Amino acid sequence: MKTIRRSLVFMIVLSTVIVIESCNQNASVEERNKASLLRAHAELFDKGNLNYADEVFTPDYAGQGPEWIKNYVKERREAFPDLQTSVEPIIAEGNLVAWLRTQTGTHRGNSGGYQPTGKKVTFKTIVFSRFTNDGQIAEEWGVSDVDEALSGAGGIDGVYEYLPPGKGQAVNRNGQFISLFGPADGKAPMTSQGGSYTFSGDSVKNTIAYSTDPKQIGSVFWWKVKSWSADTLTYDVMNEKGERTGGGRALRVSN
Secondary structure (H helix, E strand, C coil): CHHHHHHHHHHHHHHHHHHHHHHHHHHHHHHHHHHHHHHHHHHHHHCCCHHHHHHHECCCHHHCCHHHHHHHHHHHHHHCCCCEEEEEEEEEECCEEEEEEEEEEECCCCECCECCCCCEEEEEEEEEEEECCCCCEEEEEEEECHHHHHHHHHCCCEEEEEECCEEEEEEEECCEEEEEEEECCCCCCCEEEEEEEEEECCEEEEEEEEECCHHHCCCEEEEEEEEEECCEEEEEEECCCCCEEEEEEEEEEEC
16 A cells, blocks of 8 residues: 555656656747747847848748848838837747737838838737747748838828819829819819829928820929818928928828
């Protein structure tokens, strides 16, 4: 009977030791993966050390290996030269790490097709990273509000209807515009034009690439938001010297 009791006690102790060792090993792996993720962000985004991707990402990451993440970070840092990155919170379970990245920077270059606005924006990304047993990142899944942040930074994107004394429609989208405009009283013909726009401080520079009036092609005009009231935009039109030459109102009917 004593032998049975000793054996039972031994088995309980042994099981406890195994559980503790297993927990310690899991905790060690989880801490390693979290530390690796934080260092990857510091090396890549903060320092611009793109070659560090070769150490932490697997050869088949995203179907391209470390080159994919190198191109991604390079584009992001060029678009936001003053980019600041933080990762918090960060939670690990086994070889899976869930984390929230917050980035803030001034939009100075093209990012995902969004033309630079010169404005400071903040966007967040929630990601799940799967690590291999030897500590490399093999897969990631995530969702980000960067599109909303960049489209909102433009501030003028949307579909508009001009209000009297003007009439017509206009679309501003991701650095491109197209419009059909004329006086509401019909005393002058409607003009259609399109092209690109960029921001300079609080002013917008429109460059006309095509127009129903050939004389306008290649020319530019400046304008800026005077005020918003609900979805109604009141704007001033200016010359290159910043002098007001006209203005109008437009109703944003959709984003």
